Amino acid sequence: MKSASFAMRTIVLMSLAAGLSLGASQTVNLTPLWDTARVLENPDKGWYHHYYDNSLDKYLLKSDADLDDFPGMNHLYLRVAWSYLEPQEGRFNWPLIDDLVDHWTPKGYKFSFRITCKETGITFATPQWVKDAGAAGAFFGPADRPNWAPDYGDPVFLEKLDRFHQAFAARYDGRPWVQDIDVGSIGEWGEGHNFRSTKQPIPWDIFKQHIDLYCRHYRRCTLTISDDYIYSSPQGLAGQFADYVVERGFAFRDDSILVDWYVKTYPGTFTMRSPELFQRTWQRRPNVLELEHYPIVLRSGNWKGPNGAEFGADLVRGAVELSHATFIGYHGDARQWLTDNPALTAELANRVGYWYFPQDITLPVEARPGQTVPLSITWLNRGVAPAYKRCPLQLRLESSDYSTLIDLPESDNRQWMPDQPVTEHCSIVMPPDTPPGRYAVKVALLYGGPDNRLIDLGLQQSLRDKHGFFTLAQLTAR
DSSP states (O other): OOOHHHHHHHHHHHHHHTTOOTTSEEEEEOGGGBOSSSOOOOSSOEEEEEESOSSSSSSOOSSTHHHHTSTTEEEEEEEEEHHHHOSBTTBOOTHHHHHHHHHHGGGTOEEEEEEESOOSSSSOSSOHHHHHTTOOEEEESOTTSOEEEEOTTOHHHHHHHHHHHHHHHHHHTTOTTEEEEEOOSSSGGGSSOOTTTTOOOOOHHHHHHHHHHHHHHOOSSOEEEEHHHHHTSOTTOHHHHHHHHHHTTOEEEEEEETOHHHHHHOGGGTTOSOHHHHHTTTTTSOEEEEEOOHHHHHHHTOOBSGGGTTBTHHHHHHHHHHHTEEEEEOOSOHHHHHHHOHHHHHHHHHHSSOOEEEEEEEEESEEOTTOEEEEEEEEEEOSSSOOSSOOOEEEEEEOSSOEEEEEOTTOOGGGOOBTOOEEEEEEEEOOTTOOSEEEEEEEEEEEETTTTEEEOOSBOGGGBOTTSOEEEEEEEEO
16 A cells, blocks of 8 residues: 555645646645545444344344454344333333343444334234233234234224333433334334235324324434335325325335345336335435345345346345435345355445545645635545535644644535535635644544544545544645
8 A cells, every 4th residue: 555655745746747836726636546445434324234133033143253344334223023122011121132232332333123013923023912901903824823913003002002112212212323213013024014914005094103103202313114114005195105204204215125026026126116215315314225135035046146246236236326225234144145245245335325535625835824725625425325414524734743623614514415526615724823834634524423433535545644534635834
């Protein structure tokens, strides 16, 4: 790797080659200094791992290294039945979650949750005590493996469900490590459809009661909902259902990428049934993709070749682009997926969500103490979605014996939309005590948090100093 001093000499030579004279404005082209191969381990984007996937023994991790070695891993997605968390009324099994949180959050991972009320692999996803309290419902499935589906509009069921989510929200809503809460209270596996039970659509009044329940209890975290909820509605009401959740601030997730029926039915939209829903939310909220269970994808022939190069990967790429996904889950064994698909994993870790590159910087060649200095930076977001949190941009002027930090409040990274260069015009005031000399002009995006985390940029590592700031140009103080 080239040294930082070599990179700075390159920047200076680029400026001289442009015919700049002392006191003139300089524009430094930063694109030769980009690094598009390195995976940027940035927050609030990337991969997630299914854990407790509809049962307590599915897709568990053999070792911490399964996630620690996984580039761009952001969070664990816990899809767990209500009955596991409240086995007796009012008595909660919080260690099921808390033990994982205590183990993984010190490593920087977050969590998202779907609490389900109907499963095909266990008899009672809704606790049996809810049925025993008088909630209506019925058994479905084979005689040797029956599973109980509640009447989702039954008042006893809704009362007990409401109390559970009140307790869950009191414990977890707004915690800094909660990535999102996913609606899971209706249908098979919490996906909002009754394909394995009644095969009936969700009545409007029942749908509304469940959505209102989540909005009532979860006020400080992102809420997501599967697009299956919308298309499991009665004929003609899908638009009304969609309007209702969009207006209430939900993001969408698609749980069906690479499911065989969708591969055959929706090849033109990369196995997505309802991309129009994701178009409504991606500029304001983080959308989510879930791939079909990886072992099933392999058996069905919908994934062929290393990195899915023969078949499969282009469908996933297309779904990422079409949905403007911020998060993606491979839905299987972490080590197997990464072993089979290392290049694709790295590629999508960067492409989902935001992926920032400074394209060029314009500023004077020289400035004087106390002088207001104009400065502009053109940014390119090469991801498929914006960031949804504003990260302050900070500039560092640094020489061998002097350094100062300057905030750039004019900058707003939330406006850096995908594949659209954005030029931000800022100004800085040279501190009155700035000694004469040659200064490196460095920038950093501040994410914050207890560890004062920075957003990594797609530049060569040699440009990053020990504080995490990237050198973009040089400036002479007179």
